[in-house]
Amino acid sequence: MARYVFITGGVVSSLGKGLASAALGALLQARGFTVRLRKLDPYLNVDPGTMSPFEHGEVFVTDDGAETDLDLGHYERFTGVPARKTDSISSGRIYMNVLEKERRGDYLGxxxxxxxxxxxxxxxxxAIGAEDADxxxxxxxxxVGDIEGLPFFEAIRQFAHERPRGECIFMHLTLLPWLAASGELKTKPTQHSxxxxxxIGIAPDVxxxxxxxxxxxKERAKIALFCNVRPGAVIPAYDLKSIYEAPLAYHKVGLDxxxxxxxxxxxxxxPDLRRWEDVMDRLENAEGEVRVAIVGKYTQLEDAYKSIKEALTHGGMANRVRVQVEWIDAEVFERExxxxxxxxxxxxxxxxxxxxRGTEGxxxxAAWAREKQIPYLGICLGxxxxxxxxxxxxxxxxDAGSEEFDHEAGAKRFTPVVYHLKEWVQGNHVVERKLGDDKGGTMRLGAYSARLAEGSQVARVYGDTRIxxxxxxxxxxxIAYREKLEAAGLRFSGMSPDGRLPEIVEHEGHxxxxxxxxxxxxxxxxxxxxxxxxxxxxAAVETSRLV
Structure with a gap:
């Protein structure tokens, strides 16, 4: 059976619970343990899938098709353990499950x-999957103190109480504000948290x-005394140059x-920390820099593209270069x-x-990248x-366009090279969708296979023809426009296994x-x-050598 670590936060939000959780998971792995990370969100949305990126940031998607909080992206990036639907829950999903059971009569009146x-x-x-990890x-x-979070705090209190002693601990993340006027770190907010x-019946262990x-x-000893924790369990968490420094930094101060x-x-x-030492070596000893423009719709909030920015950083590590991201609002290109x-x-x-909004930009x-022979990566709408x-x-x-922007058949005459997908194969069954369906959870979600054309650029990149x-x-x-587009030089180099859905395109000669x-x-x-x-x-590095 797994040992449980419940991670809570106090004083203010955005202190880095997700990052601390991910770093702790990585450190436990480095000591030879298996881990699984899980997120419980108090909001009443069933999941973040219908939230605006400006409201919630990125929606992270799992292999089995769950739309989840972006913290699950941190969990995967730090541990390599693929997240599952059972690793994310919200108040909305909990209440929906309870009400569905009530309607069925499961609670016997x-x-x-x-x-x-x-x-x-x-x-x-x-309790789901408790046997899957250490x-x-x-x-x-x-x-802590948020009214919507109270059922979760009560649930973890009960859960720990019902388990054998020593199977659950509580880790609480707080803020020690610095008052510049008096030159003091203040411990009182932590004490109150x-x-x-x-x-509510929960005593933090760390x-x-x-x-x-x-x-x-002296301040650590004061916190330990007033908060009733061991002095060695008061762990400092300082600002870092990179989030990938967190495992080594937390290990240095003794979190694990x-x-x-x-x-x-x-x-x-x-612990065997060689993986993270190599990561930091690649970050700190970059041998050059490239500038990559992200032309998007939500560039005012970088968290909307969290995984993309981190993936570019990883690409830089692979090439021992630093990637400087330039954020550009796509709407600017519609005017300039x-x-x-x-x-x-x-x-x-x-x-x-x-x-x-922003699609013409x-x-x-895309036209500028094609004409100027600049490397281009388009993702989904891109x-x-x-x-x-x-x-x-x-x-x-x-007059080529997308049905996403032209729902009224008679409002504007256009050629729908992009259309609303009404049917596709998922596993061994056919999924059907209509334009009028609910928005939440109705997209093509999760992992799907694709076959890559022999000799294509993407087959070279992946080193395989099945992904x-x-x-x-x-x-x-x-797919109806494939022949005309390929004649113009746009190759359909990746397709779904049944050959019906284009997965990858590439410009030949670019x-x-x-x-x-x-x-x-x-x-x-x-x-x-x-x-x-x-x-x-x-490819960006090659371009940088030419300009």
Whole structure:
């Protein structure tokens, strides 16, 4: 059975619970343990799939088709353990499950209450897969004291109480603010946060204290005394130059040892940190720099493209170069010539998105990359807009467009080279969708296979002709226009196994121009860069030597 570590946060949000959880998972792995990480979010959405990227940031997609919080991306990038549907839950999903059971009569006419019905549902979720790993790390979203998080805190209190002693511990992340006027680190917010946690029956075993200043031993001892934790379990957490420094930094201050001590695991296996030492060596000893433009719709919030930015960093590590990302709002290209904004850029990446806003700008970015022979990577909508660009400017389909932007058949005459996917094969069954269906969870989600054309650029990049990648979209490039587009030089180099759905396109004769319908960034890791991003950055390095 797994040992459970429940990670909570206090004082303020955005302190880095997800990163601390991921780093702890990596450190436990380095000591030879198996881990699984899990996220419990208090919001009432069933999942983040219908949230605006400006509201929630990136939606991370698992192999089995779950739309989850971006913290699961951290978990995968740091541990390499593929996340599953059972690793993410929200209040909305919990309440939906409870109400569905009530409608079926599963509760035998009882009055449905938060305790025990909602808390039991949360505990049932926590117990899933307990035999799969040595440690189960469960992060509770939000901050202690938030009213929407109370059922989760009560559930983990009950869960720990019901388990044999020594199977569960609590790790609490807080803030030590620095008051410049008095030149002091203040411990009182941490004390109050722990007091709030204890008032609901949870006593932290490990305290992780975020601070912009070094924490003196005197202050650590004070925190230990007033918060009733061992001095060695008060762990400082300082700002880092890179998130990938976190495993080594947390190991240096004793986080993994404090957790093992809380479980009375002694003697603890020695950690093998060579993986993370190599990662940091590649980051800190880069031998050059390339500039990559991300032309997107949500560039005002970098978290909307979190996995893409990290995958570019990984590609840089693979080539021992630093990737400087230039964020460009796609709408700018609808008003202005792209050239001044793209001078000195070594590669262009156009990511996914939803809705019509900014799409003409993405099309112009694709045209600029094709004409200037600059490396281009189009992801999801970025691929579709590259296809529309080729259809308009190379294949003679000047009115080419997408059904995503033209639902009214008679409102505007256009050639739908991108159409709403109404049917596809998933596993051994056919999935059907209509335009009027609910938005949540109705896209083509999760891992799907593709076959790559022999001799194609992508087959060289992958070193294989059979791949599996994660999808999140409901519109597809129409295979009916393949012959006309390929005659114009846009090769359909990757297809679904049944040959019906285009997965990858590339411009023949271009140094590096690839569009993919899936999201390769979701599978990239610092110690295992995704081959598409590694080769994309390599092509950017080649471009940098020519300009």
């Amino acid at each position: 009882k009055t449905i209450q938060v305790i025990p019905h909602v808390t039991n549902e949360i505990k049932d979720f926590l 440690f189960m790390l469960c992060e509770i979203g939000g901050t 722990v007091k709030e946690l204890r008032s 305290l992780v204290c975020r601070s912009e200043q070094p924490i003196p031993e 040892q404090a957790v093992l001590d809380a479980f009375n695991i002694s003697p603890a296996p020695r 010539d792209p050239s001044p904004h793209l001078q000195g850029i070594h590669a262009i990446l156009v990511p996914g998105g939803f809705g019509e 993405k099309i112009r970015a 691929m579709q807009m590259a296809v529309v660009e080729a259809a308009r400017n190379l294949a003679g389909l000047s 599996e990648e994660r999808h999140r979209h409901r519109y597809e490039v129409d 140094p590096w121009f690839i569009g993919v319908q899936f999201h390769p960034e979701l599978k990239s890791k610092p110690f295992a860069p995704h081959p598409l991003f590694a080769d994309f950055v390599r």
